Amino acid sequence: MDVPVRRLSPKYKNLLIYLSRYWTLYLLLLLPITFFIVFRYIPMTYIQIAFKDFRLDRNIWQMSVAKDGPFQYFQQAFKNRDFIYALRNTLMLNGLDLLFGFPAPIVMALLLNELAFKRYKRFTQTVSYMPHFLSWVIIASLSNQLFATTEGLVNIWLRGVGFDPINFLGIPVNWVFTYCFLGVWQNLGWGSIIYLAAMTSINPELYEAAEVDGASRIRKVWHITLPGIRPTMVTLLIMNLGRILGSDFERPFSLRNKLVYSVSNPISIFTYDYGITGMKFSLSSAVGLFQSVVCVVFLFASNAIAKKLGERGVW
Amino acid sequence: MGDWIIAFVCLIVIFMCLAPMLTLLSRSLSDPRSLLRNEVTLLPKGLNFNAYQTILSDSMYTRSLVWTAILTGICMALSMFMTTICAYPLIYDNLKGRRFFNAMILFTMYFGAGLIPNYLLYNDLGLLNNPLVLIVPNCLSVFNVIIMRSFLFGIPDSLRESAEIDGAGPIRVLVNIYIPLSTSVIATLTLFYAVGRWNGYGDALFYMFRNRDYYPIQYLLYNIISGMQNIDPGQTDIPMGASDTYKAASVMFATVPILMIYPWLQRYFIHGVTLGSEKG
Numbered sequence: 253m254d255v256p257v258r259r260l261s262p263k264y265k266n267l268l269i270y271l272s273r274y275w276t277l278y279l280l281l282l283l284p285i286t287f288f289i290v291f292r293y294i295p296m297t298y299i300q301i302a303f304k305d306f307r308l309d310r311n312i313w314q315m316s317v318a319k320d321g322p323f324q325y326f327q328q329a330f331k332n333r334d335f336i337y338a339l340r341n342t343l344m345l346n347g348l349d350l351l352f353g354f355p356a357p358i359v360m361a362l363l364l365n366e367l368a369f370k371r372y373k374r375f376t377q378t379v380s381y382m383p384h385f386l387s388w389v390i391i392a393s394l395s396n397q398l399f400a401t402t403e404g405l406v407n408i409w410l411r412g413v414g415f416d417p418i419n420f421l422g423i424p425v426n427w428v429f430t431y432c433f434l435g436v437w438q439n440l441g442w443g444s445i446i447y448l449a450a451m452t453s454i455n456p457e458l459y460e461a462a463e464v465d466g467a468s469r470i471r472k473v474w475h476i477t478l479p480g481i482r483p484t485m486v487t488l489l490i491m492n493l494g495r496i497l498g499s500d501f502e503r504p505f506s507l508r509n510k511l512v513y514s515v516s517n518p519i520s521i522f523t524y525d526y527g528i529t530g531m532k533f534s535l536s537s538a539v540g541l542f543q544s545v546v547c548v549v550f551l552f553a554s555n556a557i558a559k560k561l562g563e564r565g566v567w
Numbered sequence: 568m569g570d571w572i573i574a575f576v577c578l579i580v581i582f583m584c585l586a587p588m589l590t591l592l593s594r595s596l597s598d599p600r601s602l603l604r605n606e607v608t609l610l611p612k613g614l615n616f617n618a619y620q621t622i623l624s625d626s627m628y629t630r631s632l633v634w635t636a637i638l639t640g641i642c643m644a645l646s647m648f649m650t651t652i653c654a655y656p657l658i659y660d661n662l663k664g665r666r667f668f669n670a671m672i673l674f675t676m677y678f679g680a681g682l683i684p685n686y687l688l689y690n691d692l693g694l695l696n697n698p699l700v701l702i703v704p705n706c707l708s709v710f711n712v713i714i715m716r717s718f719l720f721g722i723p724d725s726l727r728e729s730a731e732i733d734g735a736g737p738i739r740v741l742v743n744i745y746i747p748l749s750t751s752v753i754a755t756l757t758l759f760y761a762v763g764r765w766n767g768y769g770d771a772l773f774y775m776f777r778n779r780d781y782y783p784i785q786y787l788l789y790n791i792i793s794g795m796q797n798i799d800p801g802q803t804d805i806p807m808g809a810s811d812t813y814k815a816a817s818v819m820f821a822t823v824p825i826l827m828i829y830p831w832l833q834r835y836f837i838h839g840v841t842l843g844s845e846k847g
Contacts, residue, residue, distance in 0.1 A: 270663070276737045277656040281668065284653035284707060288675060291704045295680030295688045312687065360580070367577060368570045376577045378830050379584045385825045387766035389789045393818050394587040396792070397594065403605050405590055437583065442840075449841040469569055484844065501769050506789065520682075527683040528773055540681025548678050 302326075302537035318534065325538035335539060338522035341515055345504070346496045348432045354492055356436045357443025358485065362473060364444060365451050380441025388506035391434055395421070395507065399430060427512040434507065446488070447481050454480035486563040494551030497543055519543050588822075595619070595815035602811050618809070618816035625798045627779075628787065628817060635784040636824075639764045642702055646760040647753060649707045654715035655741050676709040682773065689774055696778040701770055708763075710843060711756050717842045718752040719745060755839030758832050762825060784821045791817055 297312070303322040304315040318324040329335045360380065367373045383391070398405045399420035407417040420430045458476045467475070499520040508516035517525070519539060527536030558564075589609050594602060598613025606612050622628050656662055657669060685704070686695075694700040722745060730740050746753070768785035775781060782790075790796035791814060798813040829836075 270661075274659070274662065274737060277659060277662055280652040280738070280741075281656045284649055284712075285668065285671070287649065287707050288672060291685075291688075292675040292680070295684040296678075298684035298687050299680055301683065301687065311691075363573055363576055363580075366569075366573050369574060372574065372577070376581055378833060379581045381829065381833070382584050382588070382826065385762055385766075385829050386822060387768070387785050387788075389768065389785050389792060390766075390818050390822055393788075393792045393814065394591060397590055397815075398587055403602075405586075405608055408605055408608060440580065441584075445837050445840045446844050449837070449844070487844070502767070505769075505772075523682045524773070528686060533683050533687065537681060537683040540683060544678055544681055551677060 299537060299541055301533055302541050304534065306533045325534045326542065328535055329539050329542070332535075334517075334526075335519075335522055337514065338517055338519045338539075342497055342499050342518035344515070345428070345431065345518055346499070348428065349435055350492050350496070352432050353435050353439060353443075354489065356440055358447055358481070360440050361444035361447035361451065361481075362477065364448060365477065366469065366473070377441065377444075380444070383438040383440070384442035386438070388502045391438060392506040395430065395434055421509060422511045424512045424515040427507075427509075428515055431504070431507055431516070435503070446484060450481040450484040451477060483564050486558055490551070490554045490558050493554040494547065496550055497546045499543075588826075591815050591819055591822075595812055595819045597812060599809040599812050618812035619820070621809075622798055622813055622817045622820065627796075628798065630780075631782050631784045631787045632820065634781060635765060638698075638701060638783060639761050642706065642764040643757050643761050645702065646706045646708070646711075647757055650711050650715050650756060651741075651746070651753075653707060654712050654719055655745065656737070657712075657716050658719045659737070672709055672712060686773060695774055696776075698775070698778070698781040700774045701764075701781070701783065705763075705770065708760070711759060714839055714843045715749075715752060715756060718749060722748055751835045751838060752842070754832055755835045758829065758836055759839070762829075765825060788818060788821055 301312060301315070302325055303317060304312075305318050307315050320327075364373055364377060367376065386394075396404070399407070401407055401417050401419045401422065404417075404420070406420070410417055418426065420426050454476065458480075459472060462472050462476060497519070499518040501520040501524065504516050504518055505521055505524075508521075523536045523540050523543075526532045526539070530536075586609065590607075593607055593609060593611035595618050596611040596614055596616065597607045598615060601607055601612035653672070657665060659665070662668075689695050689700055689704070694704070726744055727740050730744055735743070764783075766785055768783055768789055771783050771786040772789075775786075787796065791798065797810065798817065
């Protein structure tokens with residue numbers, strides 16, 4: 253039963269004209285949207301495994317709720333010593349990363365911004381981006397060469413000037429600081445890009461006025477440059493705080509060794525060890541869900557707090 | 568005075584970035600015996616190329632290197648295609664449902680299903696231990712879509728509108744106007760995708776561990792460095808300590824391609840990173 257176009261109300265007529273012009277946009281979106289549905293949203297329906305008992309012979313919708321109640325695996329997780337350690341390690345490693353890794357690129361950007369020799373500045377920048385392009389496996393192998401107790405370069409030099417060698421990688425406390433140091437090292441140059449860009453948008457007249465008033469270099473940095481990059485700093489701080497319970501996988505997995513498992517395994521490694529290696533699908537998913545939810549909550553909370561304090565926020 | 572202090576601090580940063588790579592290079596080129604005696608620091612001792620010869624004759628290593636190059640090429644092309652066709656429609660402000668699409672895409676950046684739900688899905692889809700799992704599930708990054716979208720937003724609407732008056736449809740406008748004007752962002756995102764694929768191994772570890780034929784190079788390196796996999800020297804009289812030079816050489820080989828490329832794209836990726844921070 254065809255309805256002739258001219259009998260439609262003007263609203264539908266406009267829609268048809270609109271679609272005849274722009275239907276190709278929807279055609280273009282078809283593939284990406286399918287991608288997001290299949291590989292991002294359908295996995296979310298599999299989260300129900302966290303509340304159910306896994307059975308190989310049934311599909312996910314047919315499995316029955318865990319026999320001790322839907323939250324059985326969440327309770328199990330919080331009674332699991334490995335998980336408690338993983339939780340602590342995640343907070344500890346991310347906290348230290350925030351403490352050292354957040355200010356380091358800012359300092360780097362300030363240095364580069366103050367560097368008077370232009371060509372030298374460009375060269376420093378290019379070189380400092382390099383670690384960002386190394387994979388964590390490669391960084392792990394570099395760190396073994398540099399920090400190994402007997403044959404590591406740093407310890408060879410330390411012995412050369414008469415110090416005792418330091419066991420950087422085999423003692424948990426030292427390993428944690430090596431881990432942080434490598435994070436700072438990897439992100440120092442790359443992280444500074446964003447701040448340098450923010451600095452170029454500061455009005456140069458401010459510096460000229462300060463010059464006239466006889467302000468020293470340090471005062472100019474303190475009163476002009478730092479306030480100028482403040483919105484960028486806040487945005488990145490929010491993102492970092494939002495990720496405080498998130499965890500990288502490849503970084504700790506590549507850098508860890510048997511002697512430091514007590515501090516090197518964050519939640520990401522826990523879910524891998526228990527889930528994929530140990531086939532404890534429900535427990536591992538419960539932990540993963542806990543982590544995702546807490547991350548979202550943290551992100552929204554830190555964004556809200558930033559806005560309360562009068563900052564721009566992330567969105 | 569202040570200038571020189573700053574210049575000196577920058578020199579330390581340069582040294583800290585270059586020294587590890589220099590050590591790696593000199594270890595790969597040194598005589599294994601001087602390596603064992605801890606004589607190799609920044610410069611090679613007993614210069615030779617045996618380690619490189621050996622790793623290049625190891626079929627598993629070379630195969631993985633070639634496969635990773637092919638894989639990276641495929642991922643780059645597919646990802647750029649997907650990123651472009653995802654970002655472009657979203658800049659039309661009269662696109663009905665734009666807010667919905669934007670929200671749907673952004674949400675996945677903040678909330679992910681997690682490792683095991685993905686693992687079970689790939690199992691159901693038959694992707695486990697299938698090389699496709701290294702290509703398809705991560706072929707589109709929301710962050711890169713946002714960068715692309717911000718860039719396309721910066722191209723004046725008037726160009727698009729005048730082409731539309733001439734009767735060009737959205738696809739013609741994309742191909743003839745937007746893509747030629749977007750070479751810088753395309754270069755940047757291609758680099759991001761390429762580096763991500765070349766350097767990543769988590770997905771191979773999670774979903775590909777039984778299919779040894781298609782290990783990407785970084786996963787193979789992980790196994791080599793952690794001692795689970797040895798380079799096969801193909802001869803019997805291997806000097807002591809040679810495996811350390813093999814390790815250094817194999818790492819060197821997997822790193823150099825990216826280190827050769829990135830300095831040339833510096834101008835572009837600086838722009839890309841800046842765009843990424845301006846999202847909203």
